[in-house]
Amino acid sequence: MITYPFLDKGATIGVTAPSSGVSVGLHNLLKQACDRLEQRGYGVAVGETAWTQEKAKSAPAIKRAKELQDMMENDQISLIFPPWGGELFIELLANLDFSKFENKWILGYSDTSLLLFVVTLKRGIATAHGTNLIDLRGEFSDDTTAMWEKVLSTKAGSSIVQYSSAAYQKEWQHDKPSPCVFHLNEQTEWKSIAAGQAPVKVEGRLLGGCIDVIRHVIGTPYGDVRHFQENVIQNEPILWYLENCELSTADLRRSLVQMKLAGWFANCSGILFGRSPANTPVDGYTAEDVYQELSEELQVPIIYDVDCGHVPPQITFINGTYAEVEVADGKGVVTQHFKP
Structure with missing residues (x-):
């Protein structure tokens, strides 16, 4: 629990x-x-x-x-x-x-x-x-x-609802301080794979983080996702959220394949990807290509460009909550249930 x-x-x-x-x-x-x-x-x-x-x-x-x-x-x-x-x-x-x-x-x-x-x-x-x-x-x-x-x-036992931002910060402007720190001047649009722009809803136990660093505990005592799923959340599906800080699209793909081979995506209900300052294409291979391939392989919906990670602002995602995420017309709603 x-x-x-x-x-x-x-x-x-x-x-x-x-x-x-x-x-x-x-x-x-x-x-x-x-x-x-x-x-x-x-x-x-x-x-x-x-x-x-x-x-x-x-x-x-x-x-x-x-x-x-x-x-x-x-x-x-x-x-x-x-x-x-x-x-x-x-x-x-x-x-x-x-x-x-x-x-x-x-x-x-x-x-x-x-x-x-x-x-x-x-x-x-x-x-x-x-x-x-x-x-x-x-x-x-x-x-x-x-x-x-x-x-x-x-x-504990209650729920909290958050909404996608109206706008995000495309790049830092440290030479132009803002009263709220961020310069939110780009329109936010949550997107999805596998369902085009039709409404999408996914739910499951939230788990994730910055893929650059969490991938390094695969195969160690600190990355035992199977034990967590079987003994802590009683085999409920995992709704992953991931964000890429510095990886090229090829390295992102390698990391996701490694996670899949390690069983991290077993009983996965969907994946949320945050906006990324990286995702540099390799030979025309884009982040959207990576998302499309992963969605087809896992047969789960993928939502991307969400408010998470190194391109602010950020929704507060709680590892372990049971979450329902709905996306329609570029907007997202995240409901987190603080259930044992």
Whole structure:
């Protein structure tokens, strides 16, 4: 069964950097984000690793693991909220005692999604794939991003509905700061494979993350999807959501085939793919070609260009919830049921 944390208003949020920390020149961004949380009534406990960054990581793996472990065991902290993702969270896996993790939220995306993925697989604790802390530094958040609070404050047994964004950010414009951080100026359109643009509905237990990083636990004790499906969600179908940060279409295809060969797509009800800054075509081979082939092979619907990943804003997807996703006329509705 799935266990759901709950975020109380006024709770303490732990900020640690299990992957990349914040270099000195960007400390003002982290301070702004923490100040915004405090203005909303939360307590904020910032660890040492959040303030450092060298050689593609915030600190040596042992130090990062200890700080994360301590925060996960601290019953005064209700949410673990890394500044952002990074590159090398995978180094921590062998240094963490997941059996001692308390039932609390972890929120983020990119490299953080590997932490989310493993915690849900190994412990059956729901985890939150959504905004990074740094992206909350603005004067306000867009409607899609702002839902993270309501989603994390949903009680077990209840449901929460989210809608596709009206617009997304095509590229970062750091030289033109915005009051809400993002520059949302491209019309959002959720698309589907196998059903053309006809309405599509899929449902199942949500599971996924950044394919660049979660693929690396295939065949390890940290990526036992079969055990999760048989023993935690009692063979309910899995509705995968995946997003591509840096892979070419050929590498994306290889990764998806590996996931299929590893049995990760057994009893899969559908796949959601986030908008991607990558998906570079190889010899005319596009992401849409990849989606079409996968849909035909698995005989499941595929929805793509959803609000998930490195092209903001992001819907808050909860690993472990039973979700219903409906798409029609380019718009999407995501209903997540917090069922055991």
